[in-house]
Amino acid sequence: DAGVIQSPRHEVTEMGQEVTLRCKPISGHNSLFWYRQTMMRGLELLIYFNNNVPIDDSGMPEDRFSAKMPNASFSTLKIQPSEPRDSAVYFCASSWDRVQPQHFGDGTRLSIL
Amino acid sequence: SQQGEEDPQALSIQEGENATMNCSYKTSINNLQWYRQNSGRGLVHLILIRSNEREKHSGRLRVTLDTSKKSSSLLITASRAADTASYFCATDGGGSYIPTFGRGTSLIVHP
Numbered sequence: 001d002a003g004v005i006q007s008p009r010h011e012v013t014e015m016g017q018e019v020t021l022r023c024k025p026i027s028g029h030n031s032l033f034w035y036r037q038t039m040m041r042g043l044e045l046l047i048y049f050n051n052n053v054p055i056d057d058s059g060m061p062e063d064r065f066s067a068k069m070p071n072a073s074f075s076t077l078k079i080q081p082s083e084p085r086d087s088a089v090y091f092c093a094s095s096w097d098r099v100q101p102q103h104f105g106d107g108t109r110l111s112i113l
Numbered sequence: 114s115q116q117g118e119e120d121p122q123a124l125s126i127q128e129g130e131n132a133t134m135n136c137s138y139k140t141s142i143n144n145l146q147w148y149r150q151n152s153g154r155g156l157v158h159l160i161l162i163r164s165n166e167r168e169k170h171s172g173r174l175r176v177t178l179d180t181s182k183k184s185s186s187l188l189i190t191a192s193r194a195a196d197t198a199s200y201f202c203a204t205d206g207g208g209s210y211i212p213t214f215g216r217g218t219s220l221i222v223h224p
Contacts (some may be wrong), residue, residue, distance in 0.1 A: 042217070043217075093155070099205070101161055102158065105155050106155045106159070
């Protein structure tokens with residue numbers, strides 16, 4: 001079975017540009033999570049979806065960040081406009097429900113110049 | 114904050130030795146999970162232990178949970194170079210079932 005698929009794996013762009021990260025969760029999983037990982041702050045939960053509905057977005061740093069889940073097989077995380085401090089590895093994870101073990105994608109390494 | 118804290122931050126051992134990592138947390142939990150992260154990859158789930166459980170095993174992994182001390186340990190026996198990775202604990206509790214991850218322990222196993 002395919003795991004969680006994220007794209008792109010690497011993204012380098014200039015500040016001010018719009019960045020869109022994509023995630024395909026494991027089929028049948030009802031919960032989807034977006035995380036950001038940096039050396040300084042560790043792994044931070046940005047937003048959690050259940051059955052395609054955003055349940056907890058308290059981790060989204062500011063209005064420049066937005067996330068959508070238009071259907072059970074696709075989610076996006078968008079940053080507009082991007083800033084150098086957004087540079088990090090962004091992970092998507094999915095699970096059967098919020099309590100069950102999460103399956104992580106291999107992340108998108110984002111560099112904002 | 115429910116976030117667990119792993120200790121030590123870094124651990125370096127020789128192949129064949131045992132590796133022990135600890136996780137401490139502040140408030141009561143529902144579940145505690147351990148994950149592994151290899152360099153450049155996503156996290157991989159290892160073990161979930163519930164608050165009413167004291168010990169779980171999976172292959173060379175042994176996890177203990179002491180809710181009175183609000184701590185857990187992950188023991189890797191007979192370590193291998195392939196065990197080199199970062200190990201994270203994740204706890205949920207305090208009314209939330211969404212796990213919060215610690216900062217991790219970086220384990221290096223020298224062949």
